[in-house]
Amino acid sequence: MSTTPPAPGPTVPAPPAPCAPLPRSDGALGWLRVLGPRGRRAFAGAFGGYALDSYDYFTLPLSMVALAASFGLSSGQTGLITTVTLVVSAVGGAVAGVIADRFGRVRALLLTVATYAMFTVACGFAPDYGTLLVFRALQGLGFGGEWAVGAILVAEYASTRDRGRTLGAVQSAWAVGWGLAVVVYTLVFRFLDDGLAWRVMFWTGALPALLVLWVRRRVQDAPRTAERLDADGRTGSFTEIFRPGLLRTTLFAVLLSTGVQGGYYTLATWVPTYLKSERGLTVVNTGGYLTLLISGAFLGYLTGGYLTDRLGRKRNIVLFAVLSAVSILVYTHVPDGANTLLLVLGFPLGFCMSAIFSGFGSYLSELYPTAVRGTGQGFTYNTGRAVGAVFPTLVGFLADSWGVGGALVFGALGYALAVVALLGLPETRGEELR
Template identity: 65%
Template sequence: MTYSFISAPGGPRPADRTTRPFDWFRTLGATGRRAFFGAFGGYGMDSYDFQVLPLALGAIGSYFAIGTGRSGLLTTVTLVVSALGGAIAGALADRIGRVRTLQVTIAMYAVFTVLCGLAWNFESLLAFRALQGLGFGGEWAAGAILVAEYARLEYRGRAVAYVQSAWAVGWALAVGVYTLVFQLFDERVAWRVLFFTGALPALLIVWVRRSVTDAPAATERRASAAERGRFDAIFRRDLLRTTVFAALLATGVQGGYYTLATWLPTYVQKTRHLTVVGTGGYLIFVVSGAFLGYVCGGILTDRLGRKRNIQLFAVLSVVFMVSYTRIPQGADTLVLVLGFPLGFATSAIFSGFGSYLSELFPTAVRGTGQGFTYNFGRGVGAVFPTAVGYLAGTSLGLTGAMLFGAVGYALAVLALLGLPETRGRELV
């Protein structure tokens, strides 16, 4: 397979390197910078609308009188359906464009997050959360590809990593709103109010519609390709190995991550016995570490390579996960402090994903390939939170059950053995 460089309009060639910290942003060009803000905002609000569930999970469990197994099912269903939504959105991105797909997915997750706040029983909440997953799963693929196709080759890893860092920003916003809402309202009402705030992303759609466009060079290549948006194309002989191992990689990383994202709030509330304010304070440490992890991971993925970055932080994620669950009762300060490196490692591993998957697939099926593999991993990785929920009801308890997430990171390291390094690879 051959690759040729797609530069931002008017941008210099990769050989013209500079050393200023934000050259990755400057070299996007005016249209590329608008695309970045659209993708950043979309992914940040995607994170916000996802995180309101884990934050409210304890209150939801009490309100509907459900155990940890059924509580975990809410996250699992969201992620399983998001796999379908992500695959569909990836194909749509190849057919109707990255920006139009971005608008559709943002609208989907905003509407159904609000409807979750109107749920009258567990089954209705499960249904609304599943439908929210359709939009939640698709946004990342469209946004990451949009920015990757504008970015200069040598800055692609960090440019897409900054889009990924929006997850931490959305998470931080959710934690702040959660802390405020649960202080102002009784928890029987507060979880509904928290879901109602999921309407915020709708405001972003108007701006994206007016200000953001697809990368011209990528649009021309996509439009001229006969196989654009076809799922069978990513299973053809020359792409089959890539598709399979990329899907396994995404499964491992997301299985480990969603174990932590789903159960950490409940863990610090029920096992560590922290108050709402204490939980919010703890999560700020994790989120701060996550933001810096995304940013630093983006720099490292350009310097070390895509594979080495993932390998490094897979190992560190397991180390910090095990260490965290071994903190003795009463050591609340250590709970706060160790949350920072835990958030750093489990987020930095994602920094190279957007650029890596973009580089593994050609333009005509880039959305399809990235959308399918990333969201296949999300769907299968969704089994992890439910498994942890049921294991928590055994002698392992929630503390021991959370270590199941380490299995995911081990799978990710093994999957990398079947994939090439793509640092420096140009896009076609």
């Protein structure tokens, strides 16, 4: 038996030096750490842009009573201003989605912010009702695209595990902008005559946009998007989202968006008028009531983002659709004189009607592949917004006979529509972006 030792085998390379551990998503802000430096800059840009989008939107509802008095408008005419804004925003959102797919998310964001800021200022110079309608419609072009594009930008940086929480945090910027608008509104209307105050509100809509434009210079598209923009292929095409593989998704996503936004914009547009015209609250008291409503909204966005990762996209929407509808019914049936109860109920109302939105950014992003993600999300979200915009106008016309409080109940029907729409959509929790 041979005792010759075996020939030595090939040299095994030494293991590589250990890399620095990847940041974990544990803890309250873990989702922010895993974004990385570029992702955090993208988050800051999207958050700031959406907060200013909200601020510019709420210059109208908060100023509606003074504006209507200045031009001698009926409730139906004031409701039409909101409807025109939201209908045109469908066009702006769809176009912004195509631009985001063809030229990048960041370029589309810059365009949307510049557009809504410029025409918000123009509204303050409107000499008559017709001109105001035109300027507000053009403002809707930018307003419609900002959220969808910003949400996609951040979704493509976010981890699969934390996408719901990350996009819920972006969504919370809406409450921040809303709150800022209420603060400015309270100050402006306290120290200026109403005939000038509503114009000043619109003029202030341009000031913060300059800062956001500067921030956007530091933001880059996610690597997957940059690589796809350099490659050949069909991108940013409306025909693609209506092909057999995506047609069902597109139709039911539009229906879902219509229901949720129909309910939301009914409340956002008419609650300030309801508090002043039917509850007899002063400007300062209205701001106090809205503070609780907005505080509830901010926490609702964050909570809904957490729950959409824990419960799933569909369960989160169903849960808060039901709670939102119940909140509307309770809020609008508070007895006269029970203003303390009305104050308390503002918090759950804001919480529920906002938490349902937290899953939208992640859910719509997960329903579409990268090449048409902007187009799909921009089209479905903003088409739903345009159709849902009919709700505020209907409330405006019904308010003449039912009162604003009675007409607000109509918004609860939108949430029922959202639940029905989910029957045609898949659950996407835990799925990688396609």
